[in-house]
Amino acid sequence: MNSSHRRQSSRGRSTVLKVVILGDGGVGKSCLMNRFVSDQFDEHSFHTIGVEFLNKEIHLNGEVYTLQIWDTAGQERFKSLRTPFYRGSDMCILSFAVDDPASFKNIETWKKEFVYYADVKADFPFLVVGNKIDLERKVDMEEAERWCKENGDVPYVETSAKDATNVEDAFMLCVKRWANTEGRMERPPMPDTVQLGGDSTRERPCFCSS
Incomplete structure (x- = not known):
């Protein structure tokens, strides 16, 4: 893993971690990011063009992390814009919508694309997120969990960005998973229970359309 971007903040308190969210257009990647960072939901948000990111500082088990969360365009025509941003990532969220079976089938393609670039x-x-559980389900939880088990025993979380169900838990699990692998191999694993500490939110949007 390329960790050259991982650094302490200017005050020496925070570890910066890069999180990339992948998935088909329309599965709610931007909504997940905005719900977690600013606790807002825009039902009429437009598809991301290129790449956008926001920052949020969190506290986990006595450590301070600044999550740099990258939301990538899901349409094929934006592939050349998004793939250069994959390098240097610390975590990757593979997302689909539980009301959209095609988006679930495509998470394997997204995973392969990310691993390659x-x-x-x-x-x-990795973490797999099934979003939009507030809508009519067309992808069974058991089917998604089976895919995750067969593809590296990847954790699976179901969310609703609209009503905030499990959104915070998903991002916190991402950090915990990183901390128990690459980030903290020399330390004992973190406990299963994770809590978000600190209410401060910091946004730093970056919008790329060309």
């Missing part, structure tokens, strides 16, 4: 190790901390 990010050039990561086999034990890289």
Whole structure:
């Protein structure tokens, strides 16, 4: 894993971690990011063009992390814009919508694309998120969990960005998964329970359309 971007903040308190969210257009990647960072939901948000990112500082088990969360365009025509941003990632969220079976089938393609362009190790901390559980389900939880089990025993979380169900838990699990692998191999594993500490939110948007 390329960790050259991982650094302490200017005050020496925070570890910066890069999180990339992948998935088909319309599965709610931007909504997940905005719900977690600013606790807002825009039902009429437009598809991301290129790449956008926001920052949020969190506290986990006595450590301070600044998550740099990258939301990538899901349409094929934006592939050349998004793939350069994969390198240097610490975590990757593979997302689909539970009301959209095609988006679930495509998470395998997204995973392969990320592994190829990010050039990561086999034990890289992926997380699969099934979003939009507030809508009519067309992808069974058991089917999604089976895919995760067969593809590296990847953790699976179901969310609703609209009503905030499990959104915070998903991002916190991402950090915990990183901390238990690449980030903290010399320390004992973190406990299963994670809590978000600190209410401060910091946004730093970056919008690329060309």
